[in-house]
Amino acid sequence: MIIDVHGHYTTAPKALETWRNRQIAAIGNRADMPRASEFRIDDDEIRESIERNQLRSMRERGIDLTIFSPRASFMAHHIGDFEVSSTWAAICNELCHRVSRLFPDHFVPAAMLPQSPGVDPATCIPELVRCVEAYGNVAINLNPDPSGGRWTSPPLSDRHWYPIYEKMVEYDIPAMIHVSTSCNPCFHTTGAHYLNADTTAFMQCLASDLFKDFPTLRFVIPHGGGAVPYHWGRFRGLAQELGKPLLADHLLRNVFFDTCVYHQPGIDLLTRVIPVDNVLFASEMIGAVRGIDPETGYHYDDTRRYVEAARIDAAAKQKIYEANARRVYPRLDAALNAKGQ
């Protein structure tokens, strides 16, 4: 079985964006605020949006299952207040839940949180609970910068975030550390902000003792870990300067990297540098880079090809494709076991 741990619902029917635009337009004018109940998409529209896009490519590429969360760039936690984020997150999470019900063999949901800059992350707990208990979500996406490129929240090692971690530990779910749209003109969203956030989050963990407080907390750093594997020697050296244990002991029981790296040399480096138990297959398809690579004739984000061609043995590939995901996402494993998979 091949599990893609990083997919977003980037192809949701237009009605979603329309509702969101109405919501944004009504900020500061409560009377115009659309109700959640005014958002309606029927199952056929959802089916079509998935079958023609993600599911078609999954079938072409031999991907069995995707952990599926709301579109990352649309989370836009910087827009409006907690109320705005809360309604928006509820709608988006419900939609991914519906995808998972319509395609139970192919999509398992992960939740976005109703984060809002300056608001206590504990306010996200009710939505998290609902997504896990009612919707069967197996993970959350945690945005380390709800300001959208201003980086006004404390580091992930700060107690600020502990309410989320306590709930994650209780439910035994991991978080993918994933920012949203950058509203800082310095940072291109998918070309800088995403990768920077990955590197930043990793270094926040490295410089702290977060995992002493939460020995079972698990973070998945997307986009191949940003700059981290490429600079693994730098990070080993920095840990040494900071008097931390070896990274294998300090972080690698808790931090995992996905394979969203869109060329062969990148995946070769990732699989050479990072222990195989810490690498999880993912493509973020359909996402930031949708084109066909003229150098290969295949889609940039067809990461399975790179993993297949990497110099690792079949047992390592099986871990990357399936076993690691089942270990890092125990609720996914339980759901698969319940189906005899």
Next chain:
Amino acid sequence: MIIDVHGHYTTAPKALETWRNRQIAAIGNRADMPRASEFRIDDDEIRESIERNQLRSMRERGIDLTIFSPRASFMAHHIGDFEVSSTWAAICNELCHRVSRLFPDHFVPAAMLPQSPGVDPATCIPELVRCVEAYGNVAINLNPDPSGGRWTSPPLSDRHWYPIYEKMVEYDIPAMIHVSTSCNPCFHTTGAHYLNADTTAFMQCLASDLFKDFPTLRFVIPHGGGAVPYHWGRFRGLAQELGKPLLADHLLRNVFFDTCVYHQPGIDLLTRVIPVDNVLFASEMIGAVRGIDPETGYHYDDTRRYVEAARIDAAAKQKIYEANARRVYPRLDAALNAKGQ
């Protein structure tokens, strides 16, 4: 000849830091502000600080020449106003000039600029002119984020920066794009902010047509280009999505990467992915990562070992070690030619 294009005076005598601390303490209280003339270090102190540190390691590693600029993390452009930065830059640049006079065969200076958040970069021109004309500087360090992790300046593609570029083109000098200390607790200075800035700067160039306006402008992206070579497929794909030419045509006449990547797999990736004409030898020694790698028994920042072991031929190594630097830094080439080197 082996040229290291990325060295900072991180070992300056204590008097430098003492003067700076007095300056910082006096901000907002003009009467207490120390004069530049109160800063005094004699040549012997400078000699010792270099001979025992950078020069010793250069000799051990077989590095002939280092392009040497003020300590990056001490630039701290976010501190004080333009006046504060201006006095500080003048002192630091004079010190690197003195190093280059004391060790003319081993150090060639590059200038820091008296940048200050919200201040027109044109104000940096007099210091730049002085450094090139009076001190023989062959390059500048340009900080894309003088706010120190708040990222309040426009992208490097903005006309805001054009006065600097016009002078760079006139003098035919490149800029290393190098941030300074992060005062944003989210960003560890050397473990996140530096790498993020490298990625950010590259993407700012990619998303723009800056080099149409300045076809001969040259940027050196330090720290191996941040996340860029590891994600080269992503950047090729993003250029495609943005309707830009192939990166070779769009950026690689103007953008270069140094080899400050502190492990073998990173240098292997860099030299596999980035055309050899765009890779410049560097170590940033003595810098962020000073320890010895227990996996190799050598210093993390002994990047020559990685380049030596990379699967590239002798001609490629000669480009990385010398020829590219002489092409990208023509004033260095001229200075070497004048000495018959």
